[in-house]
Amino acid sequence: MSRDAGGGITAIMRHTGAEVVWECLIREGVDVVWAYPGGAALPIFDALAKYPQIHHVLVRHEQAAAHAADGYARATGKVGVCVATSGPGATNLVTGIATAMLDSVPMVALTAQVADSVIGTDAFQEINITGITLPITKHNYLVRQSRDLVRSLREAFYLAGTGRPGPVLVDLPKDILTGPCEFHYPERVSRLGYRPVVRSAPYQIQRAAQLIRDAKRPVVLSGHGVHVATAWEELRRFAERISAPVVSTLLGLSTLSADHPLCLGMAGMHGVAWANLAVQNADLLIALGMRMDDRFTGSLRHFAPQAKLLHVDIDPAEIGKRIPAALPMVGDVRIVLEALTAELPEIDHRDWLDQIGTWRERHPLAVHAVGSLPPQEVIRALYEATGGEAVLVSDVGQHQMWVAQHYRFRRLNSFFTSGGLGTMGYSLPAALGVQAGHPKEPVWVVVGDGSFQMNLQELATVAQERLPIKIVIMDNGYLGMVRQWQELFHGARYIGTPISGPDFVQLAGSYGIPARRVTATADLAAAFTAARESGGPYVLDCKVEQDENVYPMVQPGTSNTDFVEDPRGRAQEP
Amino acid sequence: MRHVLVALVQDEPAMLARMGNLFARRGYNVESFTAGASELPGVTRITIVVEGSSTALDQIAKQFRKLIGAVKVADVTADTDQLAHEMLLVKVGVNAKTRQEVVSLADLFKARIVDVSSTTLMLEATGEPDKLEKFLEVLKPFGIKEQARTGAVFISRGAKVLNQRQLSASDRKYLAG
Numbered sequence: 001m002s003r004d005a006g007g008g009i010t011a012i013m014r015h016t017g018a019e020v021v022w023e024c025l026i027r028e029g030v031d032v033v034w035a036y037p038g039g040a041a042l043p044i045f046d047a048l049a050k051y052p053q054i055h056h057v058l059v060r061h062e063q064a065a066a067h068a069a070d071g072y073a074r075a076t077g078k079v080g081v082c083v084a085t086s087g088p089g090a091t092n093l094v095t096g097i098a099t100a101m102l103d104s105v106p107m108v109a110l111t112a113q114v115a116d117s118v119i120g121t122d123a124f125q126e127i128n129i130t131g132i133t134l135p136i137t138k139h140n141y142l143v144r145q146s147r148d149l150v151r152s153l154r155e156a157f158y159l160a161g162t163g164r165p166g167p168v169l170v171d172l173p174k175d176i177l178t179g180p181c182e183f184h185y186p187e188r189v190s191r192l193g194y195r196p197v198v199r200s201a202p203y204q205i206q207r208a209a210q211l212i213r214d215a216k217r218p219v220v221l222s223g224h225g226v227h228v229a230t231a232w233e234e235l236r237r238f239a240e241r242i243s244a245p246v247v248s249t250l251l252g253l254s255t256l257s258a259d260h261p262l263c264l265g266m267a268g269m270h271g272v273a274w275a276n277l278a279v280q281n282a283d284l285l286i287a288l289g290m291r292m293d294d295r296f297t298g299s300l301r302h303f304a305p306q307a308k309l310l311h312v313d314i315d316p317a318e319i320g321k322r323i324p325a326a327l328p329m330v331g332d333v334r335i336v337l338e339a340l341t342a343e344l345p346e347i348d349h350r351d352w353l354d355q356i357g358t359w360r361e362r363h364p365l366a367v368h369a370v371g372s373l374p375p376q377e378v379i380r381a382l383y384e385a386t387g388g389e390a391v392l393v394s395d396v397g398q399h400q401m402w403v404a405q406h407y408r409f410r411r412l413n414s415f416f417t418s419g420g421l422g423t424m425g426y427s428l429p430a431a432l433g434v435q436a437g438h439p440k441e442p443v444w445v446v447v448g449d450g451s452f453q454m455n456l457q458e459l460a461t462v463a464q465e466r467l468p469i470k471i472v473i474m475d476n477g478y479l480g481m482v483r484q485w486q487e488l489f490h491g492a493r494y495i496g497t498p499i500s501g502p503d504f505v506q507l508a509g510s511y512g513i514p515a516r517r518v519t520a521t522a523d524l525a526a527a528f529t530a531a532r533e534s535g536g537p538y539v540l541d542c543k544v545e546q547d548e549n550v551y552p553m554v555q556p557g558t559s560n561t562d563f564v565e566d567p568r569g570r571a572q573e574p
Numbered sequence: 575m576r577h578v579l580v581a582l583v584q585d586e587p588a589m590l591a592r593m594g595n596l597f598a599r600r601g602y603n604v605e606s607f608t609a610g611a612s613e614l615p616g617v618t619r620i621t622i623v624v625e626g627s628s629t630a631l632d633q634i635a636k637q638f639r640k641l642i643g644a645v646k647v648a649d650v651t652a653d654t655d656q657l658a659h660e661m662l663l664v665k666v667g668v669n670a671k672t673r674q675e676v677v678s679l680a681d682l683f684k685a686r687i688v689d690v691s692s693t694t695l696m697l698e699a700t701g702e703p704d705k706l707e708k709f710l711e712v713l714k715p716f717g718i719k720e721q722a723r724t725g726a727v728f729i730s731r732g733a734k735v736l737n738q739r740q741l742s743a744s745d746r747k748y749l750a751g
Contacts, residue, residue, distance in 0.1 A: 138642070193642075
């Protein structure tokens with residue numbers, strides 16, 4: 001994943017620092033940035049006039065710039081770039097940077113800073129943003145001399161996009177931006193002590209192959225690292241070779257088509273029952289680019305008690321962090337899978353797959369016809385309208401879990417959501433970036449009425465950029481996931497969770513975005529068709545049943561085999 | 575259990591904050607933290623003595639290695655063939671009667687007298703932390719007015735060195751800035 005410098009040796013020319021910033025970005029293949037100007041950032045924006053090849057998107061809040069850069073990076077695998085001014089501009093990026101950090105998303109955040117001569121004096125709009133973002137960036141830079149500018153930017157892109165990706169922030173004092181700066185882009189870049197291991201040793205591959213040959217009930221755990229390593233094909237071939245079922249984490253959804261017979265879907269707190277049962281009864285877990293997050297494992301004491309763990313990750317610190325690995329394998333998932341598949345014969349696990357099939361029949365997902373519009377029906381209608389081929393961004397909460405359960409991702413790398421940080425308000429701004437990565441087709445957003453109200457100002461950006469983003473609001477008048485926890489664990493005292501909102505149809509209208517309200521299951525198909533067929537953005541305000549809970553659910557601190565199913569009894573498969 | 579981490583890190587701004595963050599976030603109390611120039615230009619050698627379980631320290635060492643600018647990180651706790659030395663400056667209260675007694679104790683511990691006033695003696699001692707501990711113990715009855723310890727630095731005996739890898743020409747150029 002090392003980034004090409006592009007071009008050969010560039011002639012040394014006189015530029016301003018701000019021009020050099022754009023020159024560097026162009027060398028890194030950047031053609032779009034999400035940005036918000038301000039006093040200290042003025043030189044960066046002023047210089048942009050000379051670089052028409054860069055498309056600059058004016059967002060309505062810096063947090064959205066960070067999420068958009070994040071969405072773009074997830075959709076394309078390229079480093080996403082956001083730009084903000086000093087002080088409040090920079091602090092507004094923080095949630096977006098942290099979101100990218102927790103989900104290993106390559107991002108370069110550029111912040112303007114007050115002039116070097118006044119740093120440390122609490123000057124107007126001065127904040128120590130490198131200090132603030134120290135724990136939420138892979139690395140950050142404060143450029144204090146013009147001669148460090150190019151190296152810092154070159155390294156920022158290199159670090160963001162290689163190894164375990166992550167956000168890198170570069171803080172740019174105003175006088176560095178306005179002052180003269182030599183520009184020569186180095187073709188090669190390296191950091192002492194930074195050498196991500198991508199290839200596992202041959203004897204490790206052989207030991208892994210032996211573990212897999214010995215296993216009777218193997219399960220592959222597919223995580224976000226499979227997307228990052230673009231290892232979708234390698235995953236499918238590997239799973240087929242050893243006929244092992246593939247369970248995914250939330251961010252591992254769409255690493256294997258949901259139509260594939262070996263694809264079990266998501267396990268964990270709101271995972272489907274058969275996936276949890278498969279993991280809990282496995283004798284070998286082959287973990288690929290996933291970090292055994294607590295929402296995935298449930299109680300560690302009860303997690304997969306009979307299983308050995310073969311753990312593949314590019315970050316050695318993730319291996320053995322929560323669960324000791326019988327075989328740690330540091331490396332790039334794609335390269336490791338390729339080597340491993342070559343080492344393995346065809347293996348048949350029919351009995352094991354049959355067993356999982358029985359669990360699947362016994363514990364299907366429930367959709368109960370409560371009220372006029374069950375939320376799960378909205379997700380199923382979205383699936384029907386898009387054939388499971390949508391590019392889909394989800395926000396955080398109940399609707400996110402219903403997407404994970406009920407939407408069948410038939411298309412690879414088609415699902416984008418905030419997993420690790422669980423950032424409400426992520427979806428709409430992230431969709432700006434996902435859309436830039438998929439310019440020829442609509443991007444679908446599924447969002448709760450709470451999450452939507454956290455960043456709905458970006459409707460203006462959607463309208464301004466005329467993006468065909470289809471926003472499906474799962475509108476239940478509650479912060480639904482928190483309400484569910486209040487119902488189950490806090491005596492049904494709904495404090496702080498009932499949430500009002502505007503008339504979303506009128507709101508969309510005021511931005512010039514067509515919208516429609518849906519109140520009954522019978523109206524879903526027509527509404528989704530209208531949204532899909534409209535050329536531009538569209539808002540569907542789906543008034544879903546208020547009191548619906550997400551099931552199955554593994555209660556905190558319990559085993560993933562003790563999932564609670566819908567108390568209304570046997571499910572109805574439509 | 576007491577663990578000793580030795581690290582080589584690039585000498586650059588915020589490196590100290592990055593390392594501090596690592597321990598603070600996980601609630602570790604660092605017993606001592608020493609930093610000073612290593613044999614490599616632009617590279618600082620850090621010695622950290624910290625209390626914690628082996629699995630916890632293993633995780634910290636891994637997170638430490640992830641810091642950009644960390645060149646080498648090793649848990650040297652298990653190395654039995656190494657020197658661990660620390661320096662101590664201690665100001666002891668004395669009077670005409672006790673001064674000679676303190677001087678002879680300093681002699682016993684191979685400490686140097688570095689400052690004298692009518693009511694105090696300042697002593698400088700180096701050696702294993704345990705030895706300095708004992709020295710402080712015997713000085714206690716005289717009245718310790720002030721003490722400053724550097725924290726121990728560790729280095730293994732024999733030909734073995736921490737940084738086995740030879741720096742390339744480009745590494746050297748990089749470090750030279």
